[in-house]
Amino acid sequence: MKILFAPIGDPTGYDDVTYSVKGKEYNTNASFLAISQALNIDKVVVYAGLSLCDTNCNDYNCCRNSVTQKVTQKLGNKFDLLIAPNVFSTRFIQKDRKNTLYFNFIYFNSLKILEENKPDEIYIDITHGINYMPLLATDAIRLAVYTYIVENKKNGVNLTIYDSEPVIKPNKGPYTIDNIYSEKITVRQALLSILSPFLSSESKNVIKNKVFKVIYNSLKANSEDVNTSSCNADFIYYIVNALSAGIFLYLILKKSDINNCLNIIDNILRKLSFNNFAVQLKFEDGKVIYDENIPIEISYLHSLLRIASHIAQGNNKISEIHEMAENYSTSDSVKYVILNEIDKIKKEKDKIPNSPTLYAKILGIDSPSVCSADKRNLIAHGGFEQNVTFLWKCGEDICVSYTDGNCNCIGNVEEHLG
Amino acid sequence: MKILFAPIGDPTGYDDVTYSVKGKEYNTNASFLAISQALNIDKVVVYAGLSLCDTNCNDYNCCRNSVTQKVTQKLGNKFDLLIAPNVFSTRFIQKDRKNTLYFNFIYFNSLKILEENKPDEIYIDITHGINYMPLLATDAIRLAVYTYIVENKKNGVNLTIYDSEPVIKPNKGPYTIDNIYSEKITVRQALLSILSPFLSSESKNVIKNKVFKVIYNSLKANSEDVNTSSCNADFIYYIVNALSAGIFLYLILKKSDINNCLNIIDNILRKLSFNNFAVQLKFEDGKVIYDENIPIEISYLHSLLRIASHIAQGNNKISEIHEMAENYSTSDSVKYVILNEIDKIKKEKDKIPNSPTLYAKILGIDSPSVCSADKRNLIAHGGFEQNVTFLWKCGEDICVSYTDGNCNCIGNVEEHLG
Known part of the structure; x- marks a missing residue:
């Protein structure tokens, strides 16, 4: 099964040009449509930004519908369209003025899509992303892919990142689309990549003083009555070090605490679920403010706990x-x-x-x-x-x-x- | 010592706007200038693309001068300007129609700059990069940073990636510039990141059948008389596995073979040295063709051999x-x-x-x-x-x-x- 992810900017200006993929030419206005045809992709997932929203909108649903209309009118509907909470100019901003929801949204939804479809070949087309999108979308999808690979013990999943030679008007091409990275990822490689952010020298402080504060505040705000006693920075580092040194018995014995902690983190990211988007938006003086703080480390934690939970499934034999x-x-x-x-x-x-x-x-x-x-x-x-x-x-x-x-x-x- | 790297696109359209960094406002036309002031950066390195070259140029020096003029006229000269061999539209292309020189150029030159300046804090500003630039420049600088950290046994070097809220005309801001990633990288984390690409399931085949073919062809083309007998994919994997399992004695005993192999790889990348740029360019019918194939795995190999050579310096005691x-x-x-x-x-x-x-x-x-x-x-x-x-x-x-x-x-x- 082959899946292609493509972050895009504003498609309004995408003109029909000729793209060349693996020696064949395709006349279309979106590089991912050319790649999809050339490689017989089974599922295409396009990440558009919510900032494409019509300026007349005053709520999320209106925005979502207007973005859907804008994208499908131009690019058709031969793909799944997911609308991501991006920041754009000073018109779409996060209340903390950071840029974290886009990464978290793409990680969380890509992981869900990967788990539902179980692909062997995964592609990303960064051609149409703008500003930070190619970098953050690629990193977020990579993290989702690593998690998926460990959870499914799938050695050798192919991850390839495509890019087209930049399209400049009025030149009609042909523009070559080729991969900039391509590798068959192993479980070990995925595992090490997921552990990597936790090996920084101040990572534990960040997890303790920044990330868990957000987590506890979020629980309080939703007056959720969950047991957080065992879900803290110390426990996270016991898991990191146990995974790193192969002390699997510790994970097995702690599986219920791992699952409890995963559930807490999952509840926070679930607000970003595309089908059930629950981040509050404030529409003020022509601005749209995402009323949510979710540091990207929440995605790192989610990924770590997902794989720890999977590995810990076994018995203490x-x-x-x-x-x-x-x-x-x-x-x-x-x-x-x-x-x-x-x-x-x-x-x-x-x-x-x-x-x-x-x-x-x-x-x-x-x-x-x-x-x-x-x-x-x-x-x-x-x-x-x-x-x-x-x-x-x-x-x-x-x-x-x-x-x-x-x-x-x-x-x-x-x-x-x- | 603090250093800031910034990949940029075409600065012609960069207008003066207000940027806000850590609560202070700066009026300037380039986000990296605002960051440089706000953080008291000691050295700023800007990577502009050679494709900014004047259309009248017919050789590299003319291109280089015209890009320098275009950039400094708009952004001043309070930074080191390095002109990278980028691909752009169908006007600037590689002869293999791939996009690898930009990554290799930024890796190789960034590593040199890091080694010369020995910074403790490293920043990347991706705001002004276009298309693939933020992704490839960030990945290339990261690889250089990892290599620098292992070579200098520098635990806790700070790597922070900044981005501005996208500037949209005629809005003058203030646009918030904030970090999207920040971590203090440890030697272990750097070492694992450098080893990671070699853990893919087909990496050895790629190194053997693609990368070393390029290496041997390059040696032949330059009729260089070097001993390549011990520099091959098998040897690379002995090094990878010795590093991964901590078999340091092997590295110590093989230090001269490691240095010989590093020298071969270094000779290839040296063509991309900014001060001595030796990639041949063909100017044909308004097109510029980079007459060189250097897969990005050459940078991975270079980084691996650099750290192996450093670690192997010791004696067999x-x-x-x-x-x-x-x-x-x-x-x-x-x-x-x-x-x-x-x-x-x-x-x-x-x-x-x-x-x-x-x-x-x-x-x-x-x-x-x-x-x-x-x-x-x-x-x-x-x-x-x-x-x-x-x-x-x-x-x-x-x-x-x-x-x-x-x-x-x-x-x-x-x-x-x-």
Whole structure:
């Protein structure tokens, strides 16, 4: 299945010209229509800006209808049209005077479309985007693609970015459309890209002092009664470090907290859902003000929690952690470390009892320091540190946890992940 | 030191408007001039396109002079002006009809400028870029920034991307300029970003069948007599995998091959050096054709080899590999695995002789399989696999190699890195 995303500016001035794609010529007024024909694209998604809205409009629906009319009159309707909350001049602005809703809107809706359509080939045509659009739309769609790839364990999804030689009137072409980037993305590459923004030196401060403030304010404003106790910057960084070092057991044991946190973030982004757009707009003196603050880090968090939630789906069995290491390690080094540790545990199989028992005890250590892991060993052994890991037989498999139901070492693990 | 990069389109139409940066207002015709004042920028670098060239020109120097005149007449000269080989309409095209020189030019020259100025704060203003410029310039400058950060071990360099609310005539503003991205980049983040393109599933094929063909053709065309035997796609992937898994010893032992390969790639990109621009241009029937094929992967390779060359500078001593693990590991997991292995080696210090001796022998294994590593163990132990690693005392330190001068195991290591 092939999908093409295209951010566009104002189509009013798009003239019929000749585009050349892969040696064939197409006469049309939009480059994405030429690409769609040339590559037999199954679904085309066009992101137009809400600022194309007719100046007479005084509400969102009027704007939406006028943009739809303006675009379809010029470009037809052989595509899905999504209208994004863009900033434009001083006429369309965010109340915080930042430019974040466009990115968040495109990330959130593209991810939904990718999940619904499960493409193997994804294209972006940046030709008709203006100003910040090619950059922000591309980055937002990339983030959605990475999330989709990890969630679907789809190695080798093709992401190609097309651009036409700039069309200058009255020259009718032919203008060559060619890719500026093209790659088959792997799960590892996608995973590392999603983790990357969290590795900045001040990212944790930003998440804590900026992003979570917005999140808590939004919850308060909507008087939503959700448990936020476990959804905070510290928890986010436990997840980041667990994913980075392949400590999958932590994710498995925390899956309900991950899902709870994801739900909170998802509720904020859901306001940007195209089918149910809930961002309030103020129409004042010919200006349109988006009455919402959503930093783009909310999309980063959403993506992180989506993949953490997906990876954490498994059970706390050695065989399933083996699978996770094969599929979701950030490097071969991390993968082989975990596989080595699992082999070591399997060698002790006969000594593993039916009820949760500290790994150190199984190894014959007399007075182990329960719940007192050595940080370096915890990280260097894929999370199977002997003073915090409990093992027991479960059928043919070996089960593993950071608690035996009595003594809970997960707090100690978190200390070292922080 | 603060530096600001700004890609621009045609400045002819830039009118004086009011820009607002961090609450202060500036009356000027270029957003980067407002940012420069507001943030006390030390150096501003403007990337204009060669396609601004006067239509009467018939050679590069005439173009360059006419672009310089056009830009400085409108925007003054309080900045360094670099003229980039952009594609524009069907008037300025590459002979392969692709769009790669702009990216390569901005990567190569930005890296040079970063190295000369050693900034702690780096800004990009995408406001005035048109079409593909904001996307490609941002990506190219990002790659240069990552390379600069690893080469200078500069944790926490600030990269901020600014954009103005789009200026629409005759509205005089004030237009808010704000950042759309901002982060303090760490060495680890930079390293992972540089490795990322090499993790795609078909990247090795592309490097082998597309990129190295261009490289070899370029060498032939210039009848350069360089030894290319060790500079090939296989070697590139040994480097990628060694960096990813923290097998720093491999890089140290291969430093001369790395530098040789870097030199080959650098020679190609050097044609794009602003001070010594050597890409041939054909002026034909009012068209300008760039007579050069340089895929953007050449910049990826250049960046990879630059950081590999930097990291490989050390000596093959345990203490230096310890340092490398602290500074250049792709995850804490990789770092702690290496530190653990080094501790294990140090514990054997008394048994380590003065001449290179196989690690397996030192560990008391009777008939070790010399040069026959187990892949998983090689990767999972930071490269210190007992059947390929030779150790000997050197002063207070311990030296390490994959050869004892007689038996050379580096080929076996490469088999597992491939």
